Amino acid sequence: MQIAIASGKGGTGKTTLSVALAQVWDGPVQLLDCDVEEPNASIFLSLKSQTEKRVFVPVPAVDSARCTGCGKCAAICQFNALAVAGKTVLVFTELCHSCGGCARICPEKAITEVPFSVGTIRQGQSGNIQFMEGRLDVGRAMAPPVIRAVKKAADPKLPVLIDCPPGTSCPMITAVKGSDFILLVTEPTPFGLHDLTLAVETVRLLNIPFGVIINRSDAGDNRVVEYCKRENIRLLLQIPESRKIAEACSRGESILSAAPELAPSLRNLLEEIR
Amino acid sequence: MKIAVSTSGNDLNAPLDPRFGRAARFVIYETETGTFELADNSQNLNAAQGAGIQAAQNAASTGAAAVISGHFGPKAFRVLSASKIAVYPSTAATVREALDLYAAGKLTAAQDADVEGHWM
Structure with missing residues (x-):
């Protein structure tokens, strides 16, 4: 009940x-x-x-050595928690809804999900x-x-x-x-x-x-x-x-x-x- | 070089939109030829969050080397500075006035965001 x-x-x-x-x-x-x-x-x-x-909630961390700046992660994010600036991906952790979409779509496997204390x-x-x-x-x-x-x-x-x-x-x-x-x-x-x-x-x-x-x-x-x-x-x-x-x-x-x-x-x- | 100016209108006489993230569009002015194009930013008008971030990427994708708007929040500023785009807050009434002030060297590049997020 x-x-x-x-x-x-x-x-x-x-x-x-x-x-x-x-x-x-x-x-x-x-x-x-x-x-x-x-x-x-x-x-x-x-x-x-x-x-x-x-x-904790899972949020993305970007491995800049693997990232090519293709922007697929920023494009799939419905909450604008990722942005591509030049060849760099910026993460706005506080906007992330922890859907995991960015980590899945990244063709270079450059994104891992790390715990973020809330x-x-x-x-x-x-x-x-x-x-x-x-x-x-x-x-x-x-x-x-x-x-x-x-x-x-x-x-x-x-x-x-x-x-x-x-x-x-x-x-x-x-x-x-x-x-x-x-x-x-x-x-x-x-x-x-x-x-x-x-x-x-x-x-x-x-x-x-x-x-x-x-x-x-x-x-x-x-x-x-x-x-x-x-x-x-x-x-x-x-x-x-x-x-x-x-x-x-x-x-x-x-x-x-x-x-x-x-x-x-x-x-x-x-x-x-x- | 190209300069992006936030506006609610469609030409150089249109008002400068003091909001960067939630401006309807940008006038993309080419200083060498004196011509301009429009870049849409309207997807951000009703964005629940991250309008400044998206607007900064929109402005960057036009190839602009500088942006002029009323105010810039912290997230927009972070994306713009990482994209190596100069940020100029201005109180100019129109797009043309803002561009004239820029040409006359009367605008100062911001070193940081000048408002909190969701300032308006």
């Missing part, structure tokens, strides 16, 4: 909810923080026995939660390789909860891919609805069952509820605005410590979608 917690709009409560769902999970569960550009779920967990490993995976344990986090290195632009590495590190035999990056572009899609269900967390505001709509369109294209959770449900208006009705979208849970919860979050505590009454509804929600 793999459940992704996504949103469209940032700051709606994905991480808060992911952590709480992991905490009420009956038995061992893996929580993957795939928001690798700013992972923060670990703030809410006291992690024991942490391990770390680097994430981020870190951290693992740790907190109660029933096996936690994994990806962290993209500062200055790197591409999150998906790090997200894929986190997901690969998970044990496919154990249940997985994925705290996704916001938005609906490659990082979000990489994070939700392969999930059995997607929880879309939103807020009852124009911005919340706008980005929820984008997220709904995206997960419909991916053909993954999904439902909506409205966080701080009484802080705005009724537009998200109406949208869900109109679109026949399952509205799974509404969490009212609460100063107590906000205070707990600001101290790095789980919402369940401030609002233990949420635990049964979260368990019900998991029952419903499992």
Whole structure:
């Protein structure tokens, strides 16, 4: 079972909810923080026995002794990561998507793929939660390789909860891919609805069952509820605005410590979608 | 020698495009004959990334020994300097004005990129 917690709009409560769902999970569960550009779920967990490993992607290295400057590598690269200047090939490593096309097409076998470090995976344990986090290195632009590495590190035999990056572009899609269900967390505001709509369109294209959770449900208006009705979208849970919860979050505590009454509804929600 | 000047237009009176990578085309001016040709660069208008790199290769393939544009990012500059092409940033309004400034020796060759990538 793999459940992704996504949103469209940032700051709606994905991480808060992911952590709480992991905490009420009956038995061992893996929580993957795939928001690798700013992972923060670990703030809410006291992690024991942490391990770390680097994430590498293959990028081209050109052997100038063999290179004839024919330009086939630059021509096949869809991301302009290679350029030919005179008889020299220049590599723009940060633009490379690691497809390997350049190494294959080079008639002189002058290109080899070498590892390039892009981020870190951290693992740790907190109660029933096996936690994994990806962290993209500062200055790197591409999150998906790090997200894929986190997901690969998970044990496919154990249940997985994925705290996704916001938005609906490659990082979000990489994070939700392969999930059995997607929880879309939103807020009852124009911005919340706008980005929820984008997220709904995206997960419909991916053909993954999904439902909506409205966080701080009484802080705005009724537009998200109406949208869900109109679109026949399952509205799974509404969490009212609460100063107590906000205070707990600001101290790095789980919402369940401030609002233990949420635990049964979260368990019900998991029952419903499992 | 040939000079490539970035532009959105089709002749010497057209405006100088301040963007190098995402300029629609280059006027390739031949200083010896005073004639020019156009080199297309429009594939880069909507490129997700690497427009400067591609534009620099386009300019190099015309045989230009110098390029004039508003600004040059770091990747474009790297390709142009590796191709031994002189890089001249200019605030000229039109292609002709830029070429006149160059002929009068009033443009200074850049030693490095003058803007970050994606500056606009």
